[in-house]
Amino acid sequence: MQVDTVAIEALKTGTVDSTNLVSGSVTAASLAADSVIAGKVAADAITGREIAANAITASEIAAASITTDKLLAGVITADKIVALAVTAEKLSGFAEVRC
Secondary structure, eight states, X not given: OOOOHHHHHHHHHTOOOTTTSOTTOSOGGGSOTTOSOGGGSOTTOOOGGGSXXXXXXXGGSOTTOSOGGGSOTXXXXXXXXXTTSXXXXXXXXXXXXXX
């Protein structure tokens, strides 16, 4: 893909930000791997509406990064929990870490 050097320079200097982008102009296919990191995403910028089903797996979530205050009531239901994903051993280990 050929990219205009003026556009790249604008991106590097911060001239292009969310106020300059047309909705849908940046797609997942346009982003380099690991180019978007948590430090670059504004709080509440990504909601469930923007996340494709099964796009986030347990291996991609940092330990203790999702807390109960961040979850809406009813979003985790039994049908969304893999068999044996929550066991007494796992809960016990988590409690030891938190104490």
